[in-house]
Amino acid sequence: MTETKRRVGVYVCHCGGNISDVIDVQKVVDGVANIEDVVVARREMFMCSDPGQNLIAEDIAAHNLDRVVVAACSPSLHEATFRGTLKRSGLNPYLYEHVNIREQASWCHKDDPEGGTRKATRLVAAGIAKARNLVPLDPVRVPVTRAVAVVGGGIAGLRSAIDLAKSSFEVHVIERAADLGGHLARPGRVYPTDEPAQDLLTGLLAQARSLPGLTLHTETELVASTGYLGNFRLTLQGPSGEPRELTVGSIVLATGFEHYQPSLGELGFGMSDRVVTLPDFIERLDPRGPTGGQIVKDGKPVQRVVFIHCVGSRQLEGVHVPPEGGRLYEHCSRVCCTTALFASIELARKFPQVDIFDVYQDIRTYGRGQEDIYEAAARAGVTFFRVAGDAPPTVEIDASGAITVRLVDLLTFNEPIEMPVDLVVLVTGMIPRDITPLIEMFKLPRSPDGFLQEVHPKLRPVEVCVDGLFIAGACQAPMDVAEAAASASAASAKAACLLGGDVISLDPFVASIQAELCDGCGLCLAECVYVKALTRAEGETVPVVNTALCKGCGMCAAVCPHEAITVRGWEIKQYDAMVDAIVATGGHP
Amino acid sequence: MGRVDRITDEHPMNEQKPKILVLATESCAYPGADYVGQIHASYPSNTYILRVPAPVIFPEAFYLRCFEKGIAGIIVMACGHECPYEGAYDRLARRVAVVRTRMRELGMDPQRLRLCSICTVCARPFLKEIHEMDAFLSQATTGSVTT
Numbered sequence: 001m002t003e004t005k006r007r008v009g010v011y012v013c014h015c016g017g018n019i020s021d022v023i024d025v026q027k028v029v030d031g032v033a034n035i036e037d038v039v040v041a042r043r044e045m046f047m048c049s050d051p052g053q054n055l056i057a058e059d060i061a062a063h064n065l066d067r068v069v070v071a072a073c074s075p076s077l078h079e080a081t082f083r084g085t086l087k088r089s090g091l092n093p094y095l096y097e098h099v100n101i102r103e104q105a106s107w108c109h110k111d112d113p114e115g116g117t118r119k120a121t122r123l124v125a126a127g128i129a130k131a132r133n134l135v136p137l138d139p140v141r142v143p144v145t146r147a148v149a150v151v152g153g154g155i156a157g158l159r160s161a162i163d164l165a166k167s168s169f170e171v172h173v174i175e176r177a178a179d180l181g182g183h184l185a186r187p188g189r190v191y192p193t194d195e196p197a198q199d200l201l202t203g204l205l206a207q208a209r210s211l212p213g214l215t216l217h218t219e220t221e222l223v224a225s226t227g228y229l230g231n232f233r234l235t236l237q238g239p240s241g242e243p244r245e246l247t248v249g250s251i252v253l254a255t256g257f258e259h260y261q262p263s264l265g266e267l268g269f270g271m272s273d274r275v276v277t278l279p280d281f282i283e284r285l286d287p288r289g290p291t292g293g294q295i296v297k298d299g300k301p302v303q304r305v306v307f308i309h310c311v312g313s314r315q316l317e318g319v320h321v322p323p324e325g326g327r328l329y330e331h332c333s334r335v336c337c338t339t340a341l342f343a344s345i346e347l348a349r350k351f352p353q354v355d356i357f358d359v360y361q362d363i364r365t366y367g368r369g370q371e372d373i374y375e376a377a378a379r380a381g382v383t384f385f386r387v388a389g390d391a392p393p394t395v396e397i398d399a400s401g402a403i404t405v406r407l408v409d410l411l412t413f414n415e416p417i418e419m420p421v422d423l424v425v426l427v428t429g430m431i432p433r434d435i436t437p438l439i440e441m442f443k444l445p446r447s448p449d450g451f452l453q454e455v456h457p458k459l460r461p462v463e464v465c466v467d468g469l470f471i472a473g474a475c476q477a478p479m480d481v482a483e484a485a486a487s488a489s490a491a492s493a494k495a496a497c498l499l500g501g502d503v504i505s506l507d508p509f510v511a512s513i514q515a516e517l518c519d520g521c522g523l524c525l526a527e528c529v530y531v532k533a534l535t536r537a538e539g540e541t542v543p544v545v546n547t548a549l550c551k552g553c554g555m556c557a558a559v560c561p562h563e564a565i566t567v568r569g570w571e572i573k574q575y576d577a578m579v580d581a582i583v584a585t586g587g588h589p
Numbered sequence: 590m591g592r593v594d595r596i597t598d599e600h601p602m603n604e605q606k607p608k609i610l611v612l613a614t615e616s617c618a619y620p621g622a623d624y625v626g627q628i629h630a631s632y633p634s635n636t637y638i639l640r641v642p643a644p645v646i647f648p649e650a651f652y653l654r655c656f657e658k659g660i661a662g663i664i665v666m667a668c669g670h671e672c673p674y675e676g677a678y679d680r681l682a683r684r685v686a687v688v689r690t691r692m693r694e695l696g697m698d699p700q701r702l703r704l705c706s707i708c709t710v711c712a713r714p715f716l717k718e719i720h721e722m723d724a725f726l727s728q729a730t731t732g733s734v735t736t
Contacts, residue, residue: 074623075640103626104638115634123637443616443671445709465616465709509642529675553674554646558684570642572651582608582637583659 006037009065013047013072022106031121060089067131071099092136099127129577139505144230145249154182156473157254159488165214187286191342229468230504250495257474260312260428268395302422309360313429331449333429333478341377348380386410430478509569510550517564524556606635607661607726618666618707645677669706
């Protein structure tokens with residue numbers, strides 16, 4: 001159907017060796033160079049790099065290209081990059097077609113390089129076939145609401161909300177609990193600044209309350225969301241019980257984490273009030289905590305305290321037993337090593353007579369200045385024992401309440417150790433919070449560890465697959481306070497960029513009608529489920545698409561007997577052309 | 590239709606394996622296929638994955654045209670109940686059922702067309718679908734389809 005001459009440029013990326021180690025990229029280039037309308041076909045080490053993009057720009061200028069095909073990684077990573085290259089070169093960005101030969105070819109056909117090369121060649125040919133059928137498109141522009149909803153009022157939510165309110169956005173913090181602050185509201189001090197968490201929170205709250213346009217909704221839940229990027233219509237359920245509507249342009253999810261709660265009997269937990277979790281211990285160390293800062297046994301200060309690491313972290317099948325209906329937590333919670341060492345320094349400072357033991361698998365003090373905390377703990381007299389992941393220590397509590405910890409110490413070449421202790425601190429990990437209703441509401445992807453998953457840690461950090469939605473803080477992964485704040489600031493910056501203008505550009509992939517082909521049968525109108533997305537004025541034959549309301553699902557296109565209605569950018573004839581390229585008999589016209 | 594018959598393949602007759610077309614949804618199955626690559630799991634290379642916002646866009650005739658052109662098997666990898674488009678999955682399921690009935694009438698094995706749901710991290714179900722279709726097509730003497 002495309003008899004118009006096109007001028008197509010084709011670029012095949014090596015991706016370092018990610019693609020070219022498996023796929024013979026020169027063969028792919030040679031294989032497609034003679035396809036009709038292909039003016040240039042090249043390969044390049046990194047197409048996404050400046051030299052790669054410049055190559056396209058130069059070819060557009062020198063060869064008057066009007067369609068571009070890049071075969072590289074998944075379109076989720078660089079489709080937008082190359083659309084931008086076209087735009088900067090004066091071409092409509094939708095005259096671009098992206099072919100995925102990394103995730104869906106080189107990485108999955110390592111054992112079959114010849115087959116992978118053949119497949120890549122055909123996929124590129126299909127991309128060219130689609131490109132020849134592309135037409136210039138203009139993004140759909142819709143007005144935006146300059147307001148952001150932040151779900152969760154802990155450190156990440158507050159940090160994000162303050163940043164946004166300072167940039168003059170209307171911000172709504174939606175917190176399920178009666179109090180703000182989340183885990184930060186508990187007594188205890190935080191590293192690296194060694195300040196009381198509650199002071200940090202008080203400062204943040206004072207700032208939040210002073211900012212015009214920032215509203216804190218406590219005892220409130222987000223129960224429904226409709227709409228899209230730029231205009232989400234949210235339903236909130238507040239303490240009054242009356243549902244409330246709110247329209248925002250973007251949403252930041254800062255729903256946080258839960259502390260791992262050991263099961264009854266796990267390392268003596270629940271069998272003695274002298275087996276406690278690390279968060280509870282930190283509370284007890286604080287003068288504002290439940291014990292007024294005293295750590296006692298039978299009214300006397302404790303003498304021997306042991307910290308046991310990796311409780312609810314790095315769990316192994318066959319070694320650890322998940323609770324009924326629960327799961328194993330195989331991830332490393334990262335934060336707990338430094339937190340435990342920091343707490344042990346405080347313990348040593350306050351109670352110099354205490355003997356402190358630390359039972360670990362690996363000390364992971366990964367962040368800036370954290371190794372200093374490890375060294376300070378060693379200097380403070382903490383005695384370290386190292387155990388294997390598949391041989392965790394045991395905690396025994398006898399009838400008199402005496403506690404004995406047994407382990408095999410790798411630092412002394414497998415010496416069995418048996419030590420009576422007064423207090424056991426279980427260094428518990430961070431686990432994903434159950435936010436199933438939100439996950440279902442927005443169809444959010446989760447990593448295998450259960451935390452929310454960003455699109456790409458380097459290329460699209462804090463973004464999720466739902467446009468206009470960002471994730472901040474420990475809902476994404478175990479993080480400490482500083483990291484959660486940094487990620488929250490990243491999320492708020494991205495939201496601010498999105499909502500910076502009065503209008504927002506949405507992909508133009510919506511239904512479009514070729515009036516001359518339409519006979520007014522109305523089948524499309526009957527098929528469309530979206531309110532007012534497709535309408536027909538009285539007395540008219542041809543329906544009209546409301547581009548802001550059409551979702552581009554294509555239900556209408558499938559039932560049109562004349563192919564008068566299509567979805568822009570995803571037309572049936574483009575798919576037909578791609579299939580033709582896939583089945584074409586290579587070299588045998 | 591534009592001429593696409595000039596693909597120069599060094600081994601033009603090499604690819605004897607029946608071709609599988611995978612229509613994968615942009616928000617679930619396509620990222621799911623990416624995930625399979627990210628974990629470096631392998632599957633047969635006679636699989637051609639095309640990205641589509643919602644496969645409900647394809648009319649019945651499209652599937653039959655694909656078979657006619659020489660595609661041996663089609664797997665529609667949808668989002669299932671996670672479908673971001675209201676009512677689209679049910680319509681798709683009905684349409685695929687209609688196509689399969691039509692295939693039967695035309696003397697084609699309806700197993701050459703499959704519909705499944707693949708999520709963004711559904712590596713195992715993805716591989717299972719591909720391997721099953723590949724095994725089925727390798728066994729079946731599908732021959733050329735004349736309709």
